[in-house]
Amino acid sequence: MNRIAPIAAVLLVGAALVYGTAPGSAAERAVLTPAAAVTEPVVGHRETAVFAGGCFWGVEGVFSHVKGVISATSGYAGGAASTANYEIVSGGTTGHAESVRIVFDPAQVNYADLLRIYFSVVADPTQVNRQGPNTGTQYRTALFPTSTGQQRVAQAYIAQLTAARTFARPIATRIETGKAFYPAEEHHQDFMARNPAYPYIVVNDRPKVEALRRLFPARWKG
Structure with a gap:
């Protein structure tokens, strides 16, 4: 889906700037x-x-605002190298999901901590093949473990959240193993930091960052 903001989203920008969030935003859906x-x-x-x-x-x-995260790179995971291109991935037929590779210091923030942040403020894990205004398999929620240890922790955490009935609906987040990550085009990197006033960012993404700061103050880095 093209993320050029629709007129309705543009009209919400003023409210988002004043109140720090937008109706139905990730900040309102955030669950600790x-x-x-x-x-x-x-x-x-x-x-x-x-x-x-x-x-x-x-x-x-x-994730770029989490203490202990060394780098965050936008890209694609789940499909082949030959289709790891934004225009192709946007068609929803490549198997890729828009993804982010996090390099982190586990002595400061471990994988389980990152999972908690992910399920709390990054994504709504109950939505199937969509997040917010974006629909298609390329917008699914998924975890791509890079080790058997990560896979074990991810499986255990989803089971823990399910048993605790943390969410009103079933968790749809998939654990996909053995999938390579491919960095996205340069203009997608650090997009939020470089375009803080971009309407899509203001309405859909800035509230998530604010929720991180509010719910995880000890994990926050400016």
């Missing part, structure tokens, strides 16, 4: 999920994780 019962042991000071949670602009924007 419980800490994970299963975690990984800390080994070293650098680990990689890949998350898909709708438009990669917002996913990257949130």
Whole structure:
């Protein structure tokens, strides 16, 4: 879906700037999920994780404000290298999901911490093949573990949230293993930081960042 904001979204920009959120926004849907019962042991000071949670602009924007995150790169995961291109992925037939690769220091923020942030403020895990105004398999919520340890923690956390009935509807987030990550085109990188007043960002993504700061103050970095 082309993310040039529709007229209705543009009209919401003023309200979003005044109140810090928009009707039906991610900030209003944010749910502080419980800490994970299963975690990984800390080994070293650098680990990689890949998350898909709708438009990669917002996913990257949130994680870039988390203490311990070294870098966040927008891209594609789930499909082949030959189709890892925005125009092709946008057709929804490649198997790719817009994704973000996070490089982080597990001594400061571990994978279970990132999962908690993901399920709390990054994405609505109950939506199937969509997030906010964007629809299609390329906007599905998915976790792409980069190790068996991450896969174990992700499976345990989804089971924990399901057992606790944290969400009113079933969790649709998929765990997809053995899938490569491909960086997106340069103009998609750091899009939120470079375009803070872009209407789509103001309405759909800035509230997620504000929710991160509100719900996880100890994890926040400016």
